[in-house]
Amino acid sequence: MSRVGRVERTTKETSVLVEIDLDGTGQVDVATGVGFYDHMLDQLGRHGLFDLTVKTDGDLHIDSHHTIEDTSLALGAAFRQALGDKRGIVRFANASVPLDESLAQVTVDLSGRPYLVHTEPEGMAPMIGEYDTTMTRHILESFVAQAQIALHVHVPYGRNAHHIVECQFKALARALRYASEIDPRQTGIPSTKGAL
16 A cells, blocks of 8 residues: 655746655655755655655745745645555554653644644744744644644753754654554454544
């Protein structure tokens, strides 16, 4: 069974191509023009063991918002497509990942219902290079909306903004990996409703 998603999204602001293989080996080829975001997508693919290709051409002469947002929407849609009918998946998972002084705790339900709970330490630096740190929540909101999953991301502490954001993507990668894995004991769709 192939669990691959491919989404192309073109607007007046961006042109995005995302391909994801849930049963890959962590091969990543990402280019959005936003260096730190590329670094985070690389974490997602490598730690999730997803083969991930992302090519985005956006209106970076304005700022990075449209590029990051539209890429995240396409990524969520590709992830949902790759899951198919979700037959045999684990469905629920969580992961805690430290990065030096920071800790991220992520819990996911591949429920078919989009919902995000997101907390970060207050007083975080507003920028990491050219990356606006307020975009992290928006990335997750956009991904969740299209992936149709329930996602709880909690960073109880951390000082360095780079570490705070990066541990979130690493924990998200692990939680998505575990939740989307095939459970050999689960022959149907893991829901009393019969659908996810």
